[in-house]
Amino acid sequence: MLHALPMPAAIVRREEGALGVIARNTAFVALERSGSIGSVVLRPGSPIATATAALLDRDGDPLGRQDFRWRDGDVVAGRHFQVHLAPFGLASGDRACLLSLIDRTAEVESARSLRAELAHDSLTGLPNRSAFAEAVEDVVGGAGPHAVLLVDLARFSRINESLGVMAGDEVIITVARRLLSTLRTGDLLARVGGDEFGMLLQLDRGADDAMAAARRIREVLAAPFRLSGFEIGLECAIGMALLTESVESGEELVRHAQLALKRAKQSGLEEIHQPGEAACARYRLDLETELRRAIAQEALSLAFQPLIHLGRDQLVGFEALARWRHAERGPIDPSEFIPVAEETGLIVPLGRWAMNQAVATLAAWDKAVGKSLPLSVSVNVSAIQLARDDVPALVASALAAHDVAGERLTIELTESAIVQDPERATAAFRALKALDVRIAMDDFGTGYSSLSSLRRLPIDILKIDRSFVTGMLGDRDKVAIVRAVLSLADALGKKTTAEGVETAELSHMLAALGCTQGQGYLYAPPLPEAEALAYLKARL
Structure with a gap:
């Protein structure tokens, strides 16, 4: 019966105080001859001998059994078995044990290979995101000073788009090789991502080691990549986070590095995570959730700041500005919630609401005074909204819904709206002009507009940024800049609006220089709708 077993099997009993094999099948003999089993059963202290002896010496149920895994040999070249021990009584009254072995080597090696495959990136052979996360987790809690460094390749997608995926893969492989050359023992x-790499660094000198690693990365990536007859330059953003006592998990440490990487993409510099940055990110996340709810519930409002014709000291319009009074936190500054709206895409529904509300308010004022007012309303449109939304259709719908002429609406856009997508911006501008809507370039002088785009695009008004206007009375450079902008606008046949007018002297100077309109606290701060109506009635 023993010989019929397909697996290696033997019967073991005590002989003169030691274990001995009294019967074995051919499969077990083959293992012995191959040297895989040898005299392991008889060798004192081996796992099989110890377990077998314990079963044979144990009083009680003779049918008790034991199963366990056993490796014969080293980790690399050893064989893996599932061991089954089943004690039984012999006719002589002695106890014996049936030892059977199931060879699991192929299964174990297959599982090991699968784990290795699942833990590595198939393109570069490097550990992947999950393996990196495990490695970071292992160093948290006492493995010495460490840092996580994240490298994101800037504008890598353009390589895939212009040269193809194969070319992109070649670049990734080359980047991986170059980054490997920067590693220390x-x-x-x-x-850890399509065009993102992660490093787990051992630190001897704290942040200095992390910054030194960042410099090495910059150096190896500075050389152009030669690909398909092209020389391709790659830039990268680098964010770092140091392992400190306050870090409780590897996930938290990686998240800190991601926050620093986000800042690095904006600054163009290597950035190290700063204490409190995570709390700030959490605040922004909370703000996003609450802003989304506020927009859905129309819990925001518009404030209106007067626009004054400087030559005639006459009210000619208002700029509509979004305001948010939180039920618990009170007023939240636009400098806080507008960037969150732009980052999350909430600027699109926010901009739609603001456009409709501003036009509706202008129509309500007409009705309140019993005539069509000689006033316009200006509404800001984000570059992101211009790229993602059909702004001309939105404007047409709002004008038609409230029966307001297009010439009474001014759309204010920053220079970045033109730079990001010139063709889309041009098409949108032309569609808006077809509705008789005026277009103003906001914050002029702080962006990247070219003279050719100013001449080509149907822009009606240049708004001089307050950074040039504020304090210009005592700053000759600012006066020269404002004078140059006004001369340029006059040559191109465009009107101008100066932001940040806070004194009568400044207002007179701007008027003398030829500026068309002024806006600032000299005339009025942004006013709630009812107060703005009272203001315009007083100036009629």
Whole structure:
């Protein structure tokens, strides 16, 4: 019966105080001859001998059994078995044990290979995101000073778009090789995203080591990549986070590095996570959730700041500005919630609401005074909204819904709206002009507009940024800049609006220089709708 078993099997009993094999099948003999089993059953202290002896010496149920895994040999070249021990009584009254072995080597090696495959990036062979996360988790809690460094390749998608995916893969492989050359003993490199790499660094000198690693990365990536007859330059953003006592998990440490990476993409510099940055990110996340709810519930409002014709000291319009009074936090500054809206895409529904509300308010004022007012309303449109929304259709709908002429609406856009997508901006401008809507370039002088775009695009008004206007009375450079902008506008046949007018002397100077309109606290701060109506009635 023993010989019929397909697996290696033997019967073991005590002989003169030691374990001995009294019967074995051919499969077990083959293992012995191959050297895989040898005399392991008889060798004192081996796992099989110890377990077998314990079963044979144990009083009680003779049918008790034991199963366990056993490796014969080293980790690399050893074989893996599932061991089954089943004690039984012999006719002589002695106890014996049936030892059977199931060879699991192929299964174990297959599982090991699968784990290795699942833990590595197939393109570069580097550890992948999950393996990197495990490695970071392992160092948290006492493995010495470490840092996580994240590298994001800037504008990598253009390579895939222009040269194809194969070319992009070649660049990724080359980047991986270059980054590997920057590692020191004990450092780890992983590919954690399509064009993002992560490093786990051992630190001897704290932040200095992390910054030195960042400099090495900059140096190796500075050389152009030669690909398909092209020389391609790659830029990268680098964010770092140091492992400190306050870090409780690897996930938290990686998240800190991601926050620093986000800042690095904006600054163009290597950035190290700063204490309190995570709390700030959490605040922005809370703000996003509450802003989304406020927009859905129309819990925001518009404030209106007067626009004054400087030559005639006459009210000619208002700029509509979004305001948010939180039920618990009170007023939240636009400098806080507008960037969150732009980052999350909430600027699109916010902009739609503001456009409709501003036009509706202008129509309500007409009705309140019993005539069509000689006033316009200006509404800001974000570059993101211009790129994602059909702004001309939105404007047409709002004008038609409230029976307001297009010439009474001014759309204010920043220079970045033109730079990001010139063709889309041009098409949108032309569609808006077809509705008789006026277009103003906001914050002029702080962006990247070219003279050719100013001449080509149907822009009606240049708004001089307050950074040039404020304090210009005592600053000759600012006066020269404002004078140059006004001369340029006059040459191109465009009107001008100066922001930040806070004194009568400044208002007179701007008028003398030829500025068309002024806006600032000299005339009035942004006013709630009812107060703005009272203001315009007083100036009629």
